[in-house]
Amino acid sequence: MKVYIISDIHLLAPGETSKGLDTAARFDLALNDLAENHADSDLCVLLGDLADHGAEPAYRQLESRLKDIKVPVRVLIGNHDDRDTFRAVFPNLAADEHGFVHSVLDTAKGRLIFLDTFEPDYVNGHLCEKRLAWLSARLTEAADRPVYIFMHHPPFEIGMRVDAINMRDAAAFRACLTSHGDVRQIVAGHTHRTCSGVWQGLPFINVGAVHYNQGVKFTGTAGPVPRYLFPVFTSIMLLGDDSLVVHHQDVSTNRIQLPVQLFPEQRIQEIIARGGRISA
Numbered sequence: 229m230k231v232y233i234i235s236d237i238h239l240l241a242p243g244e245t246s247k248g249l250d251t252a253a254r255f256d257l258a259l260n261d262l263a264e265n266h267a268d269s270d271l272c273v274l275l276g277d278l279a280d281h282g283a284e285p286a287y288r289q290l291e292s293r294l295k296d297i298k299v300p301v302r303v304l305i306g307n308h309d310d311r312d313t314f315r316a317v318f319p320n321l322a323a324d325e326h327g328f329v330h331s332v333l334d335t336a337k338g339r340l341i342f343l344d345t346f347e348p349d350y351v352n353g354h355l356c357e358k359r360l361a362w363l364s365a366r367l368t369e370a371a372d373r374p375v376y377i378f379m380h381h382p383p384f385e386i387g388m389r390v391d392a393i394n395m396r397d398a399a400a401f402r403a404c405l406t407s408h409g410d411v412r413q414i415v416a417g418h419t420h421r422t423c424s425g426v427w428q429g430l431p432f433i434n435v436g437a438v439h440y441n442q443g444v445k446f447t448g449t450a451g452p453v454p455r456y457l458f459p460v461f462t463s464i465m466l467l468g469d470d471s472l473v474v475h476h477q478d479v480s481t482n483r484i485q486l487p488v489q490l491f492p493e494q495r496i497q498e499i500i501a502r503g504g505r506i507s508a
């Protein structure tokens with residue numbers, strides 16, 4: 229199973245820019261990569277911060293592009309979004325009975341759970357009692373299957389200043405996941421930083437942003453955190469029966485290739501045919 233992940237898009241009204249960046253054009257780079265190189269994806273996940281200021285014109289921009297995506301799409305919201313405005317533009321997208329933009333997708337590889345960590349007036353993420361109860365019920369239903377969690381705010385820390393605005397309620401969330409026992413991966417965005425690791429025994433990946441990305445500046449280090457115009461990141465998950473691989477792709481350089489073929493195709497095929505042996 230192949231899942232194409234796009235995070236932190238930060239769309240605005242047509243013609244507007246965020247931090248000087250044309251986020252719609254950057255989103256289009258990701259969508260072009262999806263269409264040209266990963267049209268066989270089983271799913272595309274938009275991991276929140278769809279809009280820069282949660283305004284309707286930004287969601288209309290998103291709406292116009294969702295029509296052209298040829299694979300199934302799941303959409304999450306982040307702290308830059310506005311749940312009410314989002315749901316007004318997309319009344320038919322998945323949500324739970326309380327209006328939280330939660331959903332599940334049952335696949336041959338396990339249950340994918342999509343969480344809504346948005347909280348009005350907070351940069352941090354939240355999972356209130358209602359949301360934790362919903363998650364607990366969905367985990368119980370999938371007691372016999374692996375589970376993969378998708379959410380905007382990381383419950384884990386990455387050693388940078390952004391940790392101060394990650395998800396609150398992380399202990400309660402962790403306890404909820406512990407009750408299941410086979411959570412294979414947590415996938416989050418929000419930090420505008422690509423990294424991976426293990427949080428309290430659970431593997432995680434942090435997907436980089438379509439918007440600017442942050443350089444490594446660990447907490448306690450003097451000076452501002454560097455923010456970079458490039459790359460424009462997306463991530464691609466390959467879920468196997470006993471494996472999970474995540475590729476991180478800079479879609480801004482897709483069309484820039486070396487002018488000569490360093491490894492002639494015939495030579496590669498000969499080596500493969502010899503089982504990796506360089507010479508005949």
Ligand SMILES: [Fe+2]
Binds near residue numbers: 308439
């Ligand atoms: Fe963001």
